[in-house]
Amino acid sequence: MLAQTRSTPFRLGFLARLYLLIAALVALLMLVAGTSLVAIGRLQGNAEQISSTASRLLVSESFFGTLQSLTQNLSDALAEDRPDQLDGYVGRHRTLQDQALELLAQLERVTPAHAETKQRLAALLPELDRRSLALIDAQRDLLARVGRNAVALRDLQLQFSRLKQDLLQAQFVTGDELVAYSIKQFIIPLEQVEALLFDAIGVASIKALDEAGGQIAQRLPALQQNLGNVLLDLAPHQDSRTDYAHSFQAPFAAIERQLAVPGDGAVAQYYVWLSDQQANREQKLQLGRLQHQAREDIGTLIASAQQASDRQLGLAAQTYRQGVAGLLAMAGLSIAVALAMGLWLGRTMRMALAAVSGTLQHLAAGDLRGGCDYQRADEFGRVGEAVNRVAGSLRDALAQIGRNADEQDQIARGNAQACGQARAGLEGQRSSIGALTVSLAELETSFGEVAQHAGETAMRVGSVEALTLQGSQRMAATRIDTQALAEQLETSVAEIANVEAVSEQIAQILDVIRAIAEQTNLLALNAAIEAARAGDQGRGFAVVADEVRGLARRTAQSTGEIQQRIERLARGIGSAVRSVEASRTKMQGNLDQVGQADRLMQEIRSQVERIAAMSREIDSATAQQRLAAEEVSRGMHAIDAAAELHMDSVVAISDSSERQARMSAEQQALCARYRT
Numbered sequence: 001m002l003a004q005t006r007s008t009p010f011r012l013g014f015l016a017r018l019y020l021l022i023a024a025l026v027a028l029l030m031l032v033a034g035t036s037l038v039a040i041g042r043l044q045g046n047a048e049q050i051s052s053t054a055s056r057l058l059v060s061e062s063f064f065g066t067l068q069s070l071t072q073n074l075s076d077a078l079a080e081d082r083p084d085q086l087d088g089y090v091g092r093h094r095t096l097q098d099q100a101l102e103l104l105a106q107l108e109r110v111t112p113a114h115a116e117t118k119q120r121l122a123a124l125l126p127e128l129d130r131r132s133l134a135l136i137d138a139q140r141d142l143l144a145r146v147g148r149n150a151v152a153l154r155d156l157q158l159q160f161s162r163l164k165q166d167l168l169q170a171q172f173v174t175g176d177e178l179v180a181y182s183i184k185q186f187i188i189p190l191e192q193v194e195a196l197l198f199d200a201i202g203v204a205s206i207k208a209l210d211e212a213g214g215q216i217a218q219r220l221p222a223l224q225q226n227l228g229n230v231l232l233d234l235a236p237h238q239d240s241r242t243d244y245a246h247s248f249q250a251p252f253a254a255i256e257r258q259l260a261v262p263g264d265g266a267v268a269q270y271y272v273w274l275s276d277q278q279a280n281r282e283q284k285l286q287l288g289r290l291q292h293q294a295r296e297d298i299g300t301l302i303a304s305a306q307q308a309s310d311r312q313l314g315l316a317a318q319t320y321r322q323g324v325a326g327l328l329a330m331a332g333l334s335i336a337v338a339l340a341m342g343l344w345l346g347r348t349m350r351m352a353l354a355a356v357s358g359t360l361q362h363l364a365a366g367d368l369r370g371g372c373d374y375q376r377a378d379e380f381g382r383v384g385e386a387v388n389r390v391a392g393s394l395r396d397a398l399a400q401i402g403r404n405a406d407e408q409d410q411i412a413r414g415n416a417q418a419c420g421q422a423r424a425g426l427e428g429q430r431s432s433i434g435a436l437t438v439s440l441a442e443l444e445t446s447f448g449e450v451a452q453h454a455g456e457t458a459m460r461v462g463s464v465e466a467l468t469l470q471g472s473q474r475m476a477a478t479r480i481d482t483q484a485l486a487e488q489l490e491t492s493v494a495e496i497a498n499v500e501a502v503s504e505q506i507a508q509i510l511d512v513i514r515a516i517a518e519q520t521n522l523l524a525l526n527a528a529i530e531a532a533r534a535g536d537q538g539r540g541f542a543v544v545a546d547e548v549r550g551l552a553r554r555t556a557q558s559t560g561e562i563q564q565r566i567e568r569l570a571r572g573i574g575s576a577v578r579s580v581e582a583s584r585t586k587m588q589g590n591l592d593q594v595g596q597a598d599r600l601m602q603e604i605r606s607q608v609e610r611i612a613a614m615s616r617e618i619d620s621a622t623a624q625q626r627l628a629a630e631e632v633s634r635g636m637h638a639i640d641a642a643a644e645l646h647m648d649s650v651v652a653i654s655d656s657s658e659r660q661a662r663m664s665a666e667q668q669a670l671c672a673r674y675r676t
Helices: 002-080 083-110 115-174 177-203 206-237 244-258 266-329 332-364 379-484 486-582 584-672
Strands: none
Touching: 115 177, 115 486, 177 206, 332 379
């Protein structure tokens, strides 16, 4: 019994000590387990922080590239003066502004430091947006002003052309050599001024327009003096119908207004344009400095985020080492269990970190073909899913770039269509030139008809002269016979009266011929004026008009001679009346002579009618020539419109080609960085 009583306390103490030891071991195991759980929680938080930081770094890198690309697009749009590109830039810039604000919010969660840098960047981005939009508005105003200047320059060229035409018409109308010399002295420097302006517009250079405007402004006083000399020489020829002073000074005053420096003229507008361009260049430089400052601030924040991520990774590694050291200090089962748990956790974390790190390295190297293979229902699995989503976003971005390449292909087809329009315009020009050729052929035909009729008219006038001479000879013989036939005076009086009536009718017909000749001369004068307005294209028509005027003058001279001879014939008839008393015995023979004279006069009448018909034909031919000249003018307008269409198409093709080349280069450079 004593042995039993002694052994029981021993067993109880042993059991108590064993219980206490087990309790201590259990408490120690729980402590180790709690420490391990805390370390695991820290590692999980650090892993999530690393995943979030990696995603934000990728987003910031994409934002950084987009900002650089958008800056280049703005510079190209401002350099090319393209309103459509400026409108597209506004939308893209506001999208980038939203991305920048989102990036600031993300960096605020990642890096609580650098508050001053983030505040400066938050204030800088709205200022950058405001200055960019202000620069775009200023560029649009410049484009509108350039369009108004183009209209003003075209009006200026029209005033030059109108003034030259009026001067040439005045020279032709007056026919004064002194006036012609004064007009020539005025037109020569006027054409030089017009050539300066034409060359400057053709070069499309602001510097060339500036120099041309200065030279033209220097020559304006000399032109004004020459115009005064022209008006002085034209003063004797001026009447109520020809107000040369008003017709010449009005376009010259319009030219002075257009060329005024300074003022509201075309050249002055370009001075304003140059001033605005200088201000825009300063705004561009300031905008570039703001963008550079924004990129530096964003780079500072990104570097801070990367440093924070590195610190989190270091803290995770330190916590892992502390957990392993605590587990090694345990004895027995606690050490084995803790070591087993540590080894398991370490292996799991190393596998997860290796998988995530390898995937991030592939993404940083530009390889988007794979993804994170670690797929478990834990924090590291969520990190792998986030990395896979980042890779998918990048692949979608590359797919979008491919679609942009398709859009470039459509642009290329649009260029081909523009080329087709240009070819169609060229065909239209060839058609217009063909129509002009036909019109010129018609003009040549009409000119031939006019020349032929002029020749026939000359021949007919010669015949009239011959017949008139023959009639004079017959009348002379009649006068001789009348002197011998005085006894037959009573029976001859009536016949002599008939001859006088016929002479009066012939005089009336000659008056009609003279009126026709004057009308022909007036029509030829109008034709010469129209030819002078047509310039080099109407020189041949002017020569023909001069020939027609010469023919009209010769016709008038011939009719005058016929009139004189008829008057002499009338005087001869009067002599015959006075001599009829002494020629009665030979009156019958005189009657025959008078009959022959009557037939000759009838022949003269028919020839004169032929001349009148030919004059009408000349009038008809002149009308045809006028219609042909109008056809030539319409053809020239068609050629001008087609040329303008061709120029627009060529400019569109050139702009599209340059834009396509830049987009292709950017896409190729971006695609070359990644492998999908």
